[in-house]
Amino acid sequence: MSTKQKFVGRSVPRLEDRLLLLGQGRFAADISFAGQWQMRVVRSPVAHGKIKSIDIQAAVGLPGVRAVWTHVDTAHIPHIPFRLTGFKTLEPYQQPVLAKNVVRYVGEPVAVIFAEDTYVAEDAADLVRLSIEHLPAIIFAAEEPGIYERQLTTEAGVVQKSYGDVDAAFRNAPAVVSLELSIGRHSGVPLETRGAIARYDEAHDILELHGAAKVPHWNRDTLAQMLHRNKESVQLYEGHVGGGFGIRGEIYPEDILVCAAALKFRRPVKWVEDRREHLIAANHSREQHHRVSAAVDAQGCILGIEDEFFHDNGAYMRTHAATVPDLAAAMLPGPYRVPAYRAIGHIRLTNKTPCGTYRAPGRYESTFVRERLLDAIAAKFGLDGVEIRKRNLVDRKEMPYSLGLDTLGTKVVYDSGDYALLLKKALKAARWDELQKKLRKRRQSGEKVGAGVAIFVEKSGLGPFDTVRIEVKPDGTVEVITGVASIGQGVETVIAQICADTLGVDYANIRVIHGQTNRIARGMGAFASRVTVMCGEATRLAATKLRARVLRAAAELMQTKAESLDIVNGEIVRVSAPGPSMPMAELARARPDGLSAEDTFESTHMVYPYGAHVAAVRVDPETGNVAVERYVVAYEIGRAVNPKLVEGQITGGLAQGVGGALFEEFRYDKNGEPLSVTFADYLMPTAREVPEISVVICEDAPSPLNPLGLKGAGEGGANPVGAVIASAIDEALQCPGAVTQLPVTPQRLRALM
């Protein structure tokens, strides 16, 4: 009998890679159908204005143009509904698919061209004459709200979260520390722009949408509802996806437009976004302004935190509704004991591109705020940053730790953790004491260098369910059919590893199906670092069931008891007695109904991974440039299914975090004109700017909420980067609290010196 191979916990190569390396990926732009029309969106060049007229005559007359739509052609389509955190009061601020009377940001779709060729479609778009009367643009969310329309103001809603007696905490506190902090506007900016291809299959009355991502089932149901169709008559197909990061795969106006056009014209309709469009049309994120205070006792222990913040959501409330400010408010306390807490988040609309989530939504922001606060408390008490954090960390004996807040429909309960141990590991990996000495010495010789530490709690594994069906195919392939999505993170490999161990097959023989609404009735998709946790456990459950079924069926044929059989590398073998074995494929072929099993994992609580980042930076006083010299991440994952992929997630997230800390920013002038519309203005880090990173993956606190102990890996790389770099810059400048605004661009840094 061969020894059983284990896959979980090993850095096996990815199943996804080969096709992608050969250039055989099928990204949205790679999908074409015979006779397709190309769609081009005409976008508002004005940040805020009244539409006086839209003259499409010249565009319609251009040879090759087949149709031009304005709002009158889409009047029957409702505004785009919310997917998460959709408070009723926010609904009047939802986005129409094409602007009707008013435009609210530069980039807002006002018309669409349908043409035989992309070049002609772009020519036609240039011929559409827009007459728009300018209205004053609102650019700063923290200023007094303005008028949205009629009696509605630009304060779309307020998020409030609190527990404990905050007023008493502040009244009796020996010390109070207050800060005013800003986080810049940036976003996921995946390398593949968005794309959508709709096709109507008239023979079967099925509307197909290709280029789907992230949440195909939810989008299927929503598109069906919006276009007045049965959901069975709408199918979504995910191909390869060139990065998600939260922003891709939400329903946008363009998705609905291609679908509506395919139905109307009975032609496949293809839309592929260009980069300028992406930077002004796809979801922005992050921009918040916080006024935060901490009440502190004589030892520097937090008695209470109060935060009022202004969330700049751009021109409309899109699918995420209040998700980002809600998460910011719920996750701000982080790993520290905060006896009393109150957060008030104003959701404000401005004349900028609307917002959604971006990797570690709300947490990149509130970790920056909280960790700045901890640094400020340390400075006030003359303590070092590590000591102040140690004094305030939640102890492992307090786990599970209920925060007394909720978010995304779940109570925030830290499921497991030893924050002090993790901090210790991070400092050890960074050789903290030695690093401090070296930096001090370099500062003495005139260099501007410094280091910082930040600690955070992440969340992952959002329910409420995931369903998985596993089938053994007659050729021996095992197919795992899921309702999740792949946005490039390695879903196929990780799910195959879990299935392989449970069932007893080679992970390379497993095909993981995702993002196909015609293959499984329901699914939750890929967001909130949920896939490995939720789909991983559903896979384990289904594989356990299938294994029992296989052994039972084999036992009959092999004339033995199921208990004396095992599955090893796809072969059903006898455990102790010698005798012939049987390939699982043979068993599948012998059964008219095949071999399959389905199971569902349900969970009403998220799981909470956590981590600590240490960064050392060097500031160039001449140029204002910040070079990140050293970077260490310690991250608690519960159980790493594939350590290399976990590391990859962390490193990638970190690079994005560095972007938001130092370079990336969607800037606007005072009239609402976007200034970051190319990669020459919106600066993403290159190989030169991202430091070498040491990642310490910890498995000290497996989640008690799923048997494998899994926690998510997707967002812990990004979460505290702004915070830790700010802290390191402060030390480099020898000026505690210097950094109050992200990104710390060279201009801003020079202004600090």
Next chain:
Amino acid sequence: MNNKSNITLTINGRDHTIAVEPRRTLVDAIREDCGQTGTHIGCEHGICGACTVIVDGEPVRSCLMFAVQADGRKIRTVEGLASGDKLHPMQQAFMDHHGLQCGFCTPGFLMLAVGVLEREPDMSDSDLLDVLSSNLCRCTGYQNIIKAVRAAAKEMRTR
């Protein structure tokens, strides 16, 4: 804009004779007219490098070149890297070092690195880093791309 002219693009050793407008970019011609969709479009303004291909031995951004400028020239794209079932050492190294996640920028990085290392096999690590900083990746944080390219450079030298 309908004055199309006939040109021949030699892509991975195969001739494609196509009719294009003067304004048609090379990347659109490669993808749409020649059906080689492995070359990706990331920005169309020459910064991200996702569309990098090798033209007459030199890595170029195919979004910044017109198709007519490539008439009669030898183009290599990601589809031409592997020999049969065997991956090119650069492709293999990307797999071994987890140098890709979503894979969208990958063909550009592969062609950039291969194009440069074929010309300058002994390039220093620091120069290589400069070269790699000319393309953008949004998933990996670059560390594994750098590792992969360095490993492949070694492998290519010993071939």
